[in-house]
Amino acid sequence: MKAIVQSRYGGPDVFRLCDIPRPLPRQGEILVRVHATSVTSSEANMRQGLPLYGRPILGLFRPRRPLLGLEFAGTVEQCGPDAQRFPVGTRVFGFTGFRCGAYAQFLVVSENDSVEVMPKSASFEEAVALVDGPTTALFFLHKARLRRGERVLVNGASGSIGTAAVQLAAWMGAEVTAVCSAAKHEQVRALGAHHVIDYNTEDFTLRHDAWDVVFDTVGKSSFCRCRHSLRAKGRYLSTVLGAKILLHVPLTALFCDKKAMFGMSVNKRTELVQLRELVEANLHAPVIDRVFDLEQMPEAHAYVDSGRKRGNVVVRVRQDPT
Numbered sequence: 001m002k003a004i005v006q007s008r009y010g011g012p013d014v015f016r017l018c019d020i021p022r023p024l025p026r027q028g029e030i031l032v033r034v035h036a037t038s039v040t041s042s043e044a045n046m047r048q049g050l051p052l053y054g055r056p057i058l059g060l061f062r063p064r065r066p067l068l069g070l071e072f073a074g075t076v077e078q079c080g081p082d083a084q085r086f087p088v089g090t091r092v093f094g095f096t097g098f099r100c101g102a103y104a105q106f107l108v109v110s111e112n113d114s115v116e117v118m119p120k121s122a123s124f125e126e127a128v129a130l131v132d133g134p135t136t137a138l139f140f141l142h143k144a145r146l147r148r149g150e151r152v153l154v155n156g157a158s159g160s161i162g163t164a165a166v167q168l169a170a171w172m173g174a175e176v177t178a179v180c181s182a183a184k185h186e187q188v189r190a191l192g193a194h195h196v197i198d199y200n201t202e203d204f205t206l207r208h209d210a211w212d213v214v215f216d217t218v219g220k221s222s223f224c225r226c227r228h229s230l231r232a233k234g235r236y237l238s239t240v241l242g243a244k245i246l247l248h249v250p251l252t253a254l255f256c257d258k259k260a261m262f263g264m265s266v267n268k269r270t271e272l273v274q275l276r277e278l279v280e281a282n283l284h285a286p287v288i289d290r291v292f293d294l295e296q297m298p299e300a301h302a303y304v305d306s307g308r309k310r311g312n313v314v315v316r317v318r319q320d321p322t
């Protein structure tokens with residue numbers, strides 16, 4: 001099978017298109033014929049061996065796993081012994097976690113991991129765009145226990161998590177303020193934002209007592225800078241791990257009526273099911289910026305490295321004629 005292989009950390013040019021053996025499903029596993037994968041900010045970081053504190057898992061000096069790729073959408077090709085959840089031919093989408101391997105024509109996953117039946121109406125490209133940002137946005141909004149009528153600010157509203165957070169928070173009945181550059185205001189308004197702020201002309205942290213939830217999807221602020229912007233019992237959410245959030249989570253849990261929160265969205269089954277239902281009811285739509293082919297993985301990563309993508313970057317995996 002064709003796969004994108006990486007033998008060292010570095011820029012987008014570390015990727016090589018190779019022919020490698022197709023994996024075999026073992027006990028409780030399924031073989032997925034991958035039709036689409038994606039390039040997220042997390043994968044662009046992992047390609048470079050970042051963050052450094054992740055190296056014990058990623059590999060100290062070179063990638064432990066030569067195949068990157070965490071999100072997939074495809075069809076079940078073969079079931080291993082005792083794998084019964086998905087019959088052969090089922091269209092599935094999911095997340096590999098740190099096992100990776102989705103930058104390839106075939107992938108083996110445990111049927112009990114983050115894998116679910118795709119939304120009926122969705123293409124493979126649309127389904128794979130639901131896996132990273134939308135599931136993470138849902139995970140954090142549930143963690144904050146966002147309630148109808150609350151005011152939420154989404155920082156990084158034009159990114160993968162951000163475009164989903166704006167839609168989901170509006171669907172949950174919150175009043176949404178989206179923070180992104182002016183060129184993207186029209187798009188985030190169309191997704192459901194009630195108010196917009198251009199971070200180049202206004203520092204949202206200078207507005208006091210304004211939001212019940214500040215959701216920083218891109219890690220550009222801190223709890224300390226945002227705490228005056230939060231109303232009483234406000235929650236500050238960060239998707240990006242750093243020393244400050246590690247300190248603020250336990251301190252605010254013990255001593256403050258405003259809370260800092262962090263989490264890792266890793267087991268995504270609940271969120272995949274909820275997103276499937278929302279997409280099938282036309283209540284959520286993934287935002288796709290650009291679609292590349294598997295052979296164009298270096299170009300796809302270079303585009304994500306620019307830090308300017310809108311929503312999601314999808315990679316189509318063409319299958320050899322059989």
Ligand SMILES: NC(=O)c1ccc[n+]([C@@H]2O[C@H](COP(=O)([O-])OP(=O)(O)OC[C@H]3O[C@@H](n4cnc5c(N)ncnc54)[C@H](OP(=O)(O)O)[C@@H]3O)[C@@H](O)[C@H]2O)c1
Pocket residue numbers: 040041042045132133136155156157158159160161162179180181182184199217218219220238239240263264265266307308309310311
């Ligand atoms: N904790 C978890 O479970 C988890 C899960 C997934 C991802 N993550 C992490 O979450 C982070 C965000 O991921 P993502 O994929 O949503 O990001 P992304 O799609 O790469 O974000 C790109 C967007 O960021 C915006 N941006 C850049 N600088 C900004 C600033 N100073 N203020 C506001 N917006 C700015 C850009 O908009 P403009 O062009 O308008 O600037 C662009 O549209 C990554 O670090 C990722 O590793 C965490």
